[in-house]
Amino acid sequence: MSLRSAPLAVEAPERARDGLFTPEIRAQIDAHVAKYPPEWKQSAVMPALTLVQEWNGGWLTRELMDDVAAYLDMPPVAVYEVATFYGMYDLEPVGRHKIGVCNSVSCLLCGSEDLIHHVERKYGVRPGETTADGRFTFKEVECLGACRHAPAVLVGKTYHECLTPEALDKLIEELD
Numbered sequence: 001m002s003l004r005s006a007p008l009a010v011e012a013p014e015r016a017r018d019g020l021f022t023p024e025i026r027a028q029i030d031a032h033v034a035k036y037p038p039e040w041k042q043s044a045v046m047p048a049l050t051l052v053q054e055w056n057g058g059w060l061t062r063e064l065m066d067d068v069a070a071y072l073d074m075p076p077v078a079v080y081e082v083a084t085f086y087g088m089y090d091l092e093p094v095g096r097h098k099i100g101v102c103n104s105v106s107c108l109l110c111g112s113e114d115l116i117h118h119v120e121r122k123y124g125v126r127p128g129e130t131t132a133d134g135r136f137t138f139k140e141v142e143c144l145g146a147c148r149h150a151p152a153v154l155v156g157k158t159y160h161e162c163l164t165p166e167a168l169d170k171l172i173e174e175l176d
């Protein structure tokens with residue numbers, strides 16, 4: 001059976017229409033849904049999760065994932081699979097900022113382990129943890145697609161390349 005012949009349609013509860021999403025969020029999700037054939041609205045799941053996560057302060061609750069599933073006529077488990085597979089989604093409360101240090105091979109060869117150990121020592125957080133002051137959540141992430149300028153770090157939505165521990169400190173100092 002091809003993927004095209006097997007849309008993951010389920011009954012959409014009314015709650016998703018009037019639930020936790022604001023009209024603005026729904027409109028933005030609808031704009032992504034409109035890019036796909038009606039029977040493939042679940043193709044918008046990643047931007048939908050991104051929008052809802054940003055609206056919720058940087059992380060996804062199970063209830064929000066369920067609402068995304070209902071809104072896109074998907075089984076909730078299919079949304080959980082996406083949210084748990086990709087590193088940009090967080091399922092627990094996060095700090096005011098997110099810092100993701102790439103731990104894939106090019107960056108490892110170019111010093112990302114030094115960056116990770118530096119952050120652990122200086123700021124007292126291990127990957128997956130948030131600083132005590134709530135300033136940032138520290139993450140190890142898979143290849144950011146910036147291998148040519150390794151090591152790469154994602155601060156919020158901004159890529160930073162060829163970073164040293166000192167350069168990373170400067171970025172962190174600029175965060176509120």
Ligand code: FES
Nearest residue numbers: 102107144146147
């Ligand atoms: S390996 Fe780090 S950006 Fe690709």
